[in-house]
Amino acid sequence: MLLNLLYQFLWQIAPPFLRRYLRRRAKLAPAYADNWQERFGKSYPQPVKQAIWIHVVSVGETRAAVQFIRELQHFFPTSPLLMTQTTPTGRATVQHFFPEAQCRYLPYDKKKWVKQFIRDHQPLFGVLMETEIWPNLISVCAQNHIPLFMANARLSEKSLRGYLKVRSLVAPALATLTGCFAQTEADAKRLKAIGAANIQISGNIKYDISPPPEMYALAKTFKQRIGHRPVVVCASTRYYHGIDEAQLLLDAWAKQHKNNILLIIIPRHTERFAPTFEYAQKLNFITQKRSDNQEIAENTQVWIGDSIGEVFAYYMCADIAFVGGSLVDSGCHNIIEPIACHLPTLFGPSTYNFADVAPKALAAGAAQQIQTAQDWATTTLTLLDSPAERRKMSDCAHTFILQHRGASKRIAQAIYKKMSLFKAD
Numbered sequence: 001m002l003l004n005l006l007y008q009f010l011w012q013i014a015p016p017f018l019r020r021y022l023r024r025r026a027k028l029a030p031a032y033a034d035n036w037q038e039r040f041g042k043s044y045p046q047p048v049k050q051a052i053w054i055h056v057v058s059v060g061e062t063r064a065a066v067q068f069i070r071e072l073q074h075f076f077p078t079s080p081l082l083m084t085q086t087t088p089t090g091r092a093t094v095q096h097f098f099p100e101a102q103c104r105y106l107p108y109d110k111k112k113w114v115k116q117f118i119r120d121h122q123p124l125f126g127v128l129m130e131t132e133i134w135p136n137l138i139s140v141c142a143q144n145h146i147p148l149f150m151a152n153a154r155l156s157e158k159s160l161r162g163y164l165k166v167r168s169l170v171a172p173a174l175a176t177l178t179g180c181f182a183q184t185e186a187d188a189k190r191l192k193a194i195g196a197a198n199i200q201i202s203g204n205i206k207y208d209i210s211p212p213p214e215m216y217a218l219a220k221t222f223k224q225r226i227g228h229r230p231v232v233v234c235a236s237t238r239y240y241h242g243i244d245e246a247q248l249l250l251d252a253w254a255k256q257h258k259n260n261i262l263l264i265i266i267p268r269h270t271e272r273f274a275p276t277f278e279y280a281q282k283l284n285f286i287t288q289k290r291s292d293n294q295e296i297a298e299n300t301q302v303w304i305g306d307s308i309g310e311v312f313a314y315y316m317c318a319d320i321a322f323v324g325g326s327l328v329d330s331g332c333h334n335i336i337e338p339i340a341c342h343l344p345t346l347f348g349p350s351t352y353n354f355a356d357v358a359p360k361a362l363a364a365g366a367a368q369q370i371q372t373a374q375d376w377a378t379t380t381l382t383l384l385d386s387p388a389e390r391r392k393m394s395d396c397a398h399t400f401i402l403q404h405r406g407a408s409k410r411i412a413q414a415i416y417k418k419m420s421l422f423k424a425d
Contacts, residue, residue, distance in 0.1 A: 053126040059268075068152070152206070332348070336354075
């Protein structure tokens, strides 16, 4: 009770600090200044009603959820689509994949603001992707009899320890979930420990990911610009706690690279595009940007992937991939995406966001784990000199993905059944 009172009080005093935070973010990424009143409960013009409402945080969650959302649309063909996010890149990605959806930022979890959001939209049901736990939002949905699901839910040991400290706040809300679809048995146990109800183990929808059709054409364009030379992609590199992962990779590459190899670096966040380009130039790499939309010169050594929503095209024109967020301690980004492209995949030691997937991918021979940036450079060059080993990893990747597909349809079907019972009641 006391923790809940404190939570509500903090939201009363939070708005000025949140606005200051957004202004600061907008200096680095100007898109943060756009539509920001949506985050503070402002009504959306002509809000869509009785929609399938999906909340995805950012780019990675959106790409992973595409097949799942298509499955939901199959079961609810006449329902409009409402999608909420928390980042500008996530919003842009949603608009790319789902132009038919009404797209807006999810309000911060002040009770007045989430009440306004639910009152405006009156969704048919809601789905929180991964583990988005907002006590007021979840409680307000329950109070308004809006079925709410958590899909592809996961909870690391580190996150569990944090949530256990505030269990009295989150448990009453989580107990009202209509369904909680956990990725693994371990996730289910941890979610139950913090109060989640109606838990099912459904697998990981990220295995169902596949390149969108338009990415094949873009990959062909990239290949024409690159020509016949080896290509290495480092995707979703992170700037984390003062450490720039892209700079670590570039430093290591400067010591070992061969001139005929093209290194593509794709920073995770738009504000890192320019610093990464400038750092590559500082190291005397001949560097170009994707945004220049020019042919890639034969002597270009580094190509900065300063674009949004094109990672599959980069992967499909590559020989080897490295997945960022793993050399810094941010838990790794989606290692399934390059593996789904049958690409030999490397990642670093920090993989807690993929605690179930990473060891399985290693055991299947679809990926290799490296410990340092220098280790990455050495392993990459070894694989480039070993076509047979790359083919073996590619075949293993194909088999690995096929073995784990199907979670998107299972979860969508389960939601359909629960909604049928809900309507019957």
